[in-house]
Structure formats: structure tokens, C-alpha cells
Amino acid sequence: MKISACVIAKNEEKNLLRWLASMRVFADEMIVVDTGSTDATVETACAGGAMVYRFEWINDFSAAKNFALDRASGDWVVFTDADEYFTDESAPRVRPLIEEYDGAEQIDGFIVRLINIDMQTGTLLGTTAQVQRIFRRLPHLRFVGSIHEHVENLSGDSAREMVMTEELTLYHTGYSPQIIRHKSQRDLELLSARRAAGRHDKMDDYHLMDCYYTLEDYEKAAAYARKAMALPEQPVGGEDRPYAILLQSLILMNADDAEIDASYDAACKNIPQKADFPLIYGTYAWERGYFTAARRAYAEGIRLHEQHYRVGDFSHVLAPLAYERLGAAAELCGEKGAAAAFYIRSLREQKRHLPSLKALLRLLAETGAETADVVAALNDLYDGAADAGVLAQVLVDTPFPLAALYYEKRGGAKFSARRRLLLTGEVCAAAASLIEDRERTAAVAAAHMEAFSQEEQGRIAMLLPRSCRELSAAPEDMRMRRRIARLSGERI
Numbered sequence: 001m002k003i004s005a006c007v008i009a010k011n012e013e014k015n016l017l018r019w020l021a022s023m024r025v026f027a028d029e030m031i032v033v034d035t036g037s038t039d040a041t042v043e044t045a046c047a048g049g050a051m052v053y054r055f056e057w058i059n060d061f062s063a064a065k066n067f068a069l070d071r072a073s074g075d076w077v078v079f080t081d082a083d084e085y086f087t088d089e090s091a092p093r094v095r096p097l098i099e100e101y102d103g104a105e106q107i108d109g110f111i112v113r114l115i116n117i118d119m120q121t122g123t124l125l126g127t128t129a130q131v132q133r134i135f136r137r138l139p140h141l142r143f144v145g146s147i148h149e150h151v152e153n154l155s156g157d158s159a160r161e162m163v164m165t166e167e168l169t170l171y172h173t174g175y176s177p178q179i180i181r182h183k184s185q186r187d188l189e190l191l192s193a194r195r196a197a198g199r200h201d202k203m204d205d206y207h208l209m210d211c212y213y214t215l216e217d218y219e220k221a222a223a224y225a226r227k228a229m230a231l232p233e234q235p236v237g238g239e240d241r242p243y244a245i246l247l248q249s250l251i252l253m254n255a256d257d258a259e260i261d262a263s264y265d266a267a268c269k270n271i272p273q274k275a276d277f278p279l280i281y282g283t284y285a286w287e288r289g290y291f292t293a294a295r296r297a298y299a300e301g302i303r304l305h306e307q308h309y310r311v312g313d314f315s316h317v318l319a320p321l322a323y324e325r326l327g328a329a330a331e332l333c334g335e336k337g338a339a340a341a342f343y344i345r346s347l348r349e350q351k352r353h354l355p356s357l358k359a360l361l362r363l364l365a366e367t368g369a370e371t372a373d374v375v376a377a378l379n380d381l382y383d384g385a386a387d388a389g390v391l392a393q394v395l396v397d398t399p400f401p402l403a404a405l406y407y408e409k410r411g412g413a414k415f416s417a418r419r420r421l422l423l424t425g426e427v428c429a430a431a432a433s434l435i436e437d438r439e440r441t442a443a444v445a446a447a448h449m450e451a452f453s454q455e456e457q458g459r460i461a462m463l464l465p466r467s468c469r470e471l472s473a474a475p476e477d478m479r480m481r482r483r484i485a486r487l488s489g490e491r492i
Helices: 013-024 040-048 060-071 090-100 176-197 204-214 218-229 239-251 257-270 277-285 291-308 315-332 336-349 356-364 372-380 388-393 401-411 416-422 427-447 456-461 474-486
Strands: 003-009 029-034 051-054 074-079 085-086 107-116 124-136 141-142 150-153 161-172
Touching: 003 013, 003 060, 003 141, 003 150, 003 372, 013 029, 013 040, 013 085, 013 257, 029 040, 029 416, 040 051, 060 074, 060 141, 090 124, 090 176, 107 474, 124 456, 161 239, 161 456, 176 372, 204 474, 218 239, 239 257, 239 277, 239 315, 257 277, 277 315, 277 356, 291 315, 315 336, 315 356, 336 356, 336 372, 356 372, 388 401, 427 474
Parallel strands: 003 029, 003 074, 029 051, 107 161
Antiparallel strands: 074 124, 085 161, 107 124, 141 150
């Protein structure tokens, strides 16, 4: 059994190294179809062991991908985009999975879970998809659609199927904030040109919804979201997206409360297990001052999040804020224990959610916690070495200065000597250090006054202490003049 890894690419030299490394784990051949690169894409592919073919771009993604299929020789094809790669855990599982199902002739391929991540930080963006990326190399399996292309079974045999697998996960960097707007503008232009030529696709409304939402045209995004809901078919795993985009677009448009409420109710009714909807609605209600409704929605969103969360879901992005605000609501009701529990849950979800950290530290201070108690609580939530720098900075402005020094020592990032004096309570020593720094700066300025213009000298003189501007027999003034003379090379 032979596996071909295929990709089409244009100016993808930065992504291609990672793609090659991912595919090399399981592929017997790697095929790169270049559609007009002006960077080192071709050279990178060749150096990485791929077979490279050129295809003249004709504004048709399916044509380019089918061209690649025609050059593959494997029994199975793994066809991803250049900005997609299998996780380290998934790549070694690809070949065993294919081998397991190779003899099941009715199985044409697999649908895998795709998680969008930021290309620079690697953080989850909160959006996922279920995509066809592994399939048999057979004549009836071809890409269709000039944009948002996908594999279709053209045989007419409804018994053949694509199987969803939970064993494999793809990471996708193409939705990173730095590039998604440009890609959406490109997609919108291609869609518009095709439709102007009279060629319509059954999924156009869905894709136009996505384009307009990314481009922040929320009125059109909402209109196409409503059309997308009515489509007889939805992308596998993407059935919830029109409801989410409609709800978010209405909120961002400052639509009437009644219209937003109706959208929220419809979303919850049609997809009742989705935590995103109550978490989005809770944020909207909180920010409009509807605190009772917000608290109720947040509680429901958290319940669904804890029951149904899968890695990459958008609820992971919203949950830390929901926990924090449920903590704030509990505080207002005098429920400090419950509030602390919510803040801790927020930090377990996202340990860098600083509002929750600061709120937790404030509660600990109000309950009379000692430094040792605070350190023990934080060590339970954080990696002492990796997170020490952040903890040290946050603790500076709290009633736990010794805890700040503890984490400063563990983190490697150093406070200034004056900051340490203040944190240890040596206020007089810190003040003396500040005065010394000021006098040293003043002496340097006075010693080299002639190096400045007349206008600048006047400004400096206004800032200098009296001892630098006029004669005086006071001991401290004599000491300053001797310092100035020493710096300027003169004797006094």
C-alpha cells in the first residue's frame, strides 16, 4: 500500500518546511504543485524530497488540486493545504489508520478534525472544522468548486462513505489574524467574479457569510447567515456556524435587543449542546447591563462547556471571561467563597487571564491570607518557573510584596534595586537611592552644560537643584559643586 501526500502552493516557503516534515512521517511520495511562486517554494520542495510540478493558475483551486491527483501514484492520498500539518501525536497514526481500513472497500476516506491556531503564538483561535483530507486515489473521487473546493463522490454510489476519525488532528494557521482578512478579500473577489459569470454553487451563501463577517461587513454577514441556515446541506461539523455568525453580527451591529434575543433562542433550540451561544449572549448581556440575564447565560454556557468541550472549540476562548464575571457577580452577592472558586476555574482555563488573577489576590488579601498561603495557592495553579515572571509583576501592586520577590527570584527577570527596597519595606533606603540618582543626573548635566544649546541649557537649569545654580556655603551644596567639578575635570 502506497500513500501520496499532495499540496498546491504559491509563495509558501515558510509553511512548506513544516508541511514536508509532517508528511514525511507517513508518505511514500510527496507531490507539490506550484501555481506561480516568486519565493523559494520550488527550491524548498525539491530540497525536501518532493516531486514538483508547475500549474498555470486559472483562478480554480479544484483544477490545480485535480492536476496534482493526476500525478500521484499512491493507493491513498493525503491532500492538505500548505498551511496545515498533523500534530506530533497524529502524524504517526496516519499510516496505521489507513492500513486498518484499506480492505474495507466501501470506505473511500476519512474526515479529520482541523483546529485553527495562530501562526506566531500557536494559541488556539477557537474555531474548528471537520475536513476531508485522506481518501483513496480513485477516478470517482475528485475536487469540485473553483473556491472552497472539496472532494466529492462522482460515482453515484451512495453506499460509499467518508468516515469521521477522532484519531487525527490537523493544525491550520491560515486563519491567523495577520492573514485572514487578506484571504477573505481574495475569496470574496473570486466568488463574486464566478457568480457574475453566472456560475453559482450550492454553498455560496455559506462562504459569502464567512467572507463578509471576516471583513466586518456585519449587515451582509447576517443576511447571508440567514440564507446559509436554510441550505439543505451544511459543511460537516459546521452546522452551528451560521447561527454563531448571525448572533455575533447582530450584536456587533447594535441590533435591537428583541432581534438578538430571537437569534439566540433559535441557536440554542437548533444546536442545544453548543456552549458558544450562551457564552456569546452572556457577554452581550453583561456589557449592556443586563446582569441577571448575563449570569444565567454564563452559567448555562459554562455547564455546556464543561460537558461537551473539545480541543479547539470557541468556548475555550470565552470561558475564562465567563468564570471571571460569575466570580464578580458572586462577590456582589456576598458569596466570597464561590467567587474565589470561579476565579480559580477561570485561571485553570487560561492561566494568563490577569483580571481573574488580580481578583483572586484581592480576595486573599481581604481574608487576611499570609504570603505563604498565597504562594501555595499560586503554585497549585501555575508552573513556578515558566510563569514566575508574570506572577512577580502582578504581585508588585498587591499586599503581598514578599511573594513578588519570591517569584522574581524563581523567574530570572530582575527588579531594580530600588524596587526590591520598596518591596522589603525599606522606604527610607529607596528614597535615598532616588535622591542619589537625581543628584548624579543633575551633576552630569551641570558639568557638561556647555555641550547644550542656549535654549536647552535654560530648560536644564530649571530642573537642577539650587546648589547647581547659585553659590552657597552649605555643606551639601559644596559637595554637589565638588562632584560637578570632578565630572567636568576642573578643580575647586
